[in-house]
Amino acid sequence: MKLSPLPHPDASELLGWYDRHHRELPWRVSPVMRRNGKVADPYHIWMSEVMLQQTTVQAVKAYFEKFLSLWPTVGDLASADTEDVMKAWAGLGYYARARNLKKCAEAVVALHDGAFPQTVEGLRRLPGIGDYTSAAIAAIAYDIRALVMDGNVERVVSRLFSVREALPGAKPILKAYLETLTPAERPGDFAQAMMDLGATICTPRRPACSLCPWRESCVALHQDDPENFPVKEAKKEKPVRQGAAFVAVDEGQRVLLRKRPDTGLLGAMTEVPTTGWTASRDGETGINAAPFAGDWKPTGAITHVFTHFELRLSVYRADVESAGAKPNNGWWEPVANLDGEALPTVMKKAIAAAIPHAFQRIKRK
């Protein structure tokens, strides 16, 4: 146990590290370019930040490029067809983000003449933009000294100061510490540096403390173990739900699809007909809940893990003549077109179980 106080972490140490070791990202303006006067495009920063909510950088890159290619400006996105936005977002998850992305673009055009607000408060009022995202856009796009605290920053700060309180209750304490770290100069680079540090050095497990620019200041490193932080409340165990999915294929190699309700789980996304997803099997989660009578044959089972439950679906297939089947509020889509549909991953798994050649890269488990 070290009794003498450690030096307080200095932002200049982190910024110097960031100048040398920052990652190149499609939406990022490098510190060198920033010094040369280049400013970040608020539309790009907003797009990347929404995609990055609870989502890894690696997963976001391809989607970011696709969205910028399809809709180069916020005006283009505002006037886009919402269904096309959902199709482009399919596979990235948390689909309320896509619905709010569209609403936000419309609001920026309608209320702000196509220019994003340049204050934290103005940004915070827009759909899909909360405390983190409003601060991040303000800092990164406008170099405003906002307090940007995401999961990475929570981890870094909790270790630096060895915060014993458990998340999420510890957030106000962590934010107070972050206030003492955030500089008046280069706050945008500082915010990105904190996240790069958390992503590459101060990782959840086996952090590379010997490479950390703040290793001399980290209380957890000197007095405890960084891997013990942040402390988190125990989480509840995931319940299992079960049901059945029905893949109908007609004589033209078309699949019966339908649209889910606009709100709730997988809102506004496309699906194959399924039973309800219930805690235990009963009469309504079996084959007799098929969309129409037919020669339904079991083709396997798939498992998909959502945030708050695990889903096990028995998959049935029937080969039918579409003229004789009754797709109430559904439509027949050629198998060859399925890649362009707004199908969430769980639905691609179900279809792949019934039609093995439909999706190449989809696993059943």
Add this chain to the structure above:
DNA sequence: AAAGCGGGGCA
């Protein structure tokens, strides 16, 4: 304050 809301990568 707590719950609902995806999907993938990693040790």
Add this chain to the structure above:
DNA sequence: TGCCCAGCTTT
């Protein structure tokens, strides 16, 4: 297999 990820909205 469990944990985590540039969180937000609704109740």
